[in-house]
Amino acid sequence: MTVGERLKKIRENLGLSQSNMAILAKCHKKSWEGYEAGNSLPGGEVLSNLAQSGIDINWVLTGQINKTENTINIYDVEFSAGCGSIISQENIISTLVLPEDFFDIYGIPKKFAAGVKVRGDSMQPRLYDKDIAVLDMSVRQFVNDGMYAFEYDGSCFIKKLQLAGDKLKAISLNAEYAPWDIEQEELLHIVGQVKAAICKA
Template sequence: MTIHERLKEERLRLGLSQDEFAALAGVSKRAQANYEKDRSPQADYLAALDSEGVDTHYVLTGRRSDDPAQPEFETSGLSASSGLSPVAMYDIEAAAGDGRSLEREEVESTLYFPTEQLAAQGLDPAQVVGIKVRGDSMDGTLADGDWVLVDRSSRDPHPEGVFLLLVHGERRIKRVQRVAGGAWLLISDNPRYEKELIKPQDMKDVEILGRCEIRIGRVN
């Protein structure tokens, strides 16, 4: 079966019409019909379906994610044969262990992104993780429940941008701006939140975990 046939099969398994399935992903019925016919699904479309409980692992690989009888697949083989790269997705709220690396946290899901598209954005798939945004502090840029792809190889706050940070053992997503004297200003894009100044002597309590590069969220 092709990915298009598996997508249709998954929709029918859930008992949904094309209209209803399209609504889950925030696309039109026409776009859904094209995905089931010959159009390659986009990453944000698959991420939206995955967050709604659709078995996107099956759609992409033909293997049910909850089937213990299915053998483990080789991710390197999957990437080589399909041009997809696996990206581990973490819930920033659940992944809250003090000072723990993300690799030691529980992966909420794994999504597969076209390797060429990641490379076109200057991203090494081996250095990319997905983080679920929590809270409204970055409203205007990132909404609660959005996913964002984070480049863990980019930990220099220059040029300025939005970063995943470890601040006093707590993971946060903030805009980082360098100011005079070597201090950092942590900025929430939601104006209701105050800016936070990190003085040079307090830098030991702050670590940049990666730069936020690609937002995946529902279209409102």
């Protein structure tokens, strides 16, 4: 993957147009188009602006992840907030550097923090399509009512899980989507509890 391809990948992961990405990088849209096309490389000022937005510049330039204790991995798994999405691969596609107090505010152990992309609208207004859901992956089983990322019968979901009597229900925040029961708990594999969200724009 080239520098231009990595820049394009970052932009797509953020859910931004080339115009909006140019605003983030504080450069002209034509310049950004040239970076993605591989016609030129971003200069120091543009790289600095990207770094201030939490983008791993070492990965942009070399393809190597510059992991710090405040960096979370963003995984190439789209968790559906509407219908099921089969897991295809779980590799790291980018990283994000978060402020020091982020982990304390949201109660996420640093070494268990990870980001996954949201797909669909059923968890609005909490999560929107292409948002990054930040998971606490130390939570691997249902502990109390809350929002979880989980795999069920081969599909990935982000839903509120709620215990109703002896039944575990998967609930959407968007009233247009009906709740459904987890009928076979042996098929439920919790990936983590959703503790925070990073909006796409």
